[in-house]
Amino acid sequence: MSKIKWYYTDSLAEASSLLREKNILPHGGGTHLNNIDLSHVNGLLDLSGLELNYIKQDGDIIEIGSMATYADVIEKLQAISPNCMLLQTLQNSANTPLRNRITIGGSLGHIPQWSDLIGALLALDAKVILAGKHEGEYDISRFWNDDELREGSLITAVKFKDYPHKSYHYRDVKTKNDMPLFTISTLFDMDNDVIANTHIIIVGTKDRVSKIVELEKYLTGKTIQQLDEQTVIDLVNVEFVGNRSTDNDYLAHKTKIETWRSIFRAMERT
Amino acid sequence: MNTVLKINGKNIDVKFDSDEHLLHTLRNHGISEVKNGCEEGECGACMVLLDGKPVNSCQVFTATVHDSEITTVKGIGTLHEPSIIQEAYVEAGAVQCGFCTPGMVLASYALLRDNPNPTEDDIKRALSGNLCRCTGYVKIIEAVQLAAQKLQNT
Numbered sequence: 375m376s377k378i379k380w381y382y383t384d385s386l387a388e389a390s391s392l393l394r395e396k397n398i399l400p401h402g403g404g405t406h407l408n409n410i411d412l413s414h415v416n417g418l419l420d421l422s423g424l425e426l427n428y429i430k431q432d433g434d435i436i437e438i439g440s441m442a443t444y445a446d447v448i449e450k451l452q453a454i455s456p457n458c459m460l461l462q463t464l465q466n467s468a469n470t471p472l473r474n475r476i477t478i479g480g481s482l483g484h485i486p487q488w489s490d491l492i493g494a495l496l497a498l499d500a501k502v503i504l505a506g507k508h509e510g511e512y513d514i515s516r517f518w519n520d521d522e523l524r525e526g527s528l529i530t531a532v533k534f535k536d537y538p539h540k541s542y543h544y545r546d547v548k549t550k551n552d553m554p555l556f557t558i559s560t561l562f563d564m565d566n567d568v569i570a571n572t573h574i575i576i577v578g579t580k581d582r583v584s585k586i587v588e589l590e591k592y593l594t595g596k597t598i599q600q601l602d603e604q605t606v607i608d609l610v611n612v613e614f615v616g617n618r619s620t621d622n623d624y625l626a627h628k629t630k631i632e633t634w635r636s637i638f639r640a641m642e643r644t
Numbered sequence: 645m646n647t648v649l650k651i652n653g654k655n656i657d658v659k660f661d662s663d664e665h666l667l668h669t670l671r672n673h674g675i676s677e678v679k680n681g682c683e684e685g686e687c688g689a690c691m692v693l694l695d696g697k698p699v700n701s702c703q704v705f706t707a708t709v710h711d712s713e714i715t716t717v718k719g720i721g722t723l724h725e726p727s728i729i730q731e732a733y734v735e736a737g738a739v740q741c742g743f744c745t746p747g748m749v750l751a752s753y754a755l756l757r758d759n760p761n762p763t764e765d766d767i768k769r770a771l772s773g774n775l776c777r778c779t780g781y782v783k784i785i786e787a788v789q790l791a792a793q794k795l796q797n798t
């Protein structure tokens with residue numbers, strides 16, 4: 375690794391300016407930048423002086439500052455929204471010391487192939503708040519699809535509506551601490567026993583993130599008893615490429631089985 | 645670069661490279677109870693408590709450690725005055741080669757500080773970032789359970 379020039383600031387405006395004008399990467403305290411070649415960057419901006427480590431609830435909106443760690447979010451959500459999909463997702467991600475370091479902003483900024491976070495945020499229809507070149511509030515799906523948004527911008531927070539839902543986050547791992555080969559985020563908005571709205575997101579596919587739209591349409595308006603296993607399995611069609619440890623066709627088949635199982639696991643969760 | 649790190653309650657002047665991780669800074673300054681295992685954040689051998697929270701010091705740039713309190717295993721007990729957790733590890737036979745033990749003890753300490761009566765699942769979750777290359781996990785979990793009992797009886 376090359377020698378690093380460090381920048382420190384307690385001003386969001388200065389941080390935004392630095393990120394816009396120079397080839398500087400923000401460092402929130404997580405793990406990603408520790409393990410990559412930094413020879414191409416002019417420096418790292420330490421964000422710990424910015425007051426972005428917060429989690430607040432305003433009515434039915436939960437807003438999480440980008441410097442909040444996974445452990446911070448878990449602790450807070452256990453108190454204010456114990457059934458929230460994001461809670462289960464983060465509890466199962468990484469391990470204890472890593473959850474104490476990985477930040478929401480850092481994880482969202484880099485979005486590794488094995489990201490647990492992105493599936494849950496897409497399922498929750500989260501918003502991303504940016505400072506800097508593209509200052510503003512963006513749908514998570516737009517943020518995900520528009521690489522330009524990330525250039526010269528600093529993620530300051532994510533927020534989402536907290537409403538009663540049933541959800542399940544499946545991680546396909548060989549051992550519990552592994553980075554997943556794929557994840558399935560399943561979220562249901564229920565009207566009594568009827569599925570009123572649903573999100574099925576598979577992460578780690580050929581497209582990195584696949585929203586299973588046809589299955590979502592099939593599930594909407596049905597009760598769990600009305601679901602047909604073969605139909606659900608037929609509607610999950612994702613591809614995998616370049617996986618060195620497991621057969622890609624096997625993974626594609628496994629997403630079908632685990633999606634069917636995830637629907638029931640979500641319904642079983644209180 | 646230079647800074648002052650507060651390690652086990654003592655302020656220590658340290659010199660380090662800008663791309664240096666806390667693991668190496670600590671070991672370069674004689675804090676050898678922090679072990680160098682995988683350097684990838686996987687094994688927990690280099691664990692320290694940073695402001696009370698278990699972290700892998702190999703995943704922390706020293707340049708980002710400002711006013712934080714750093715606690716190593718020597719900060720919670722010594723050879724002649726071991727903590728209850730360290731005693732429990734010995735009594736339960738939870739130490740084999742000992743390489744993972746400093747990290748395991750710190751993870752156990754942080755767990756029992758926040759949750760004095762943990763379930764086996766709580767223990768497994770708390771120690772999920774600590775790998776034992778001797779695979780002595782059964783005894784380690786028993787040691788944490790024993791430490792919890794001892795702490796409740798004090």
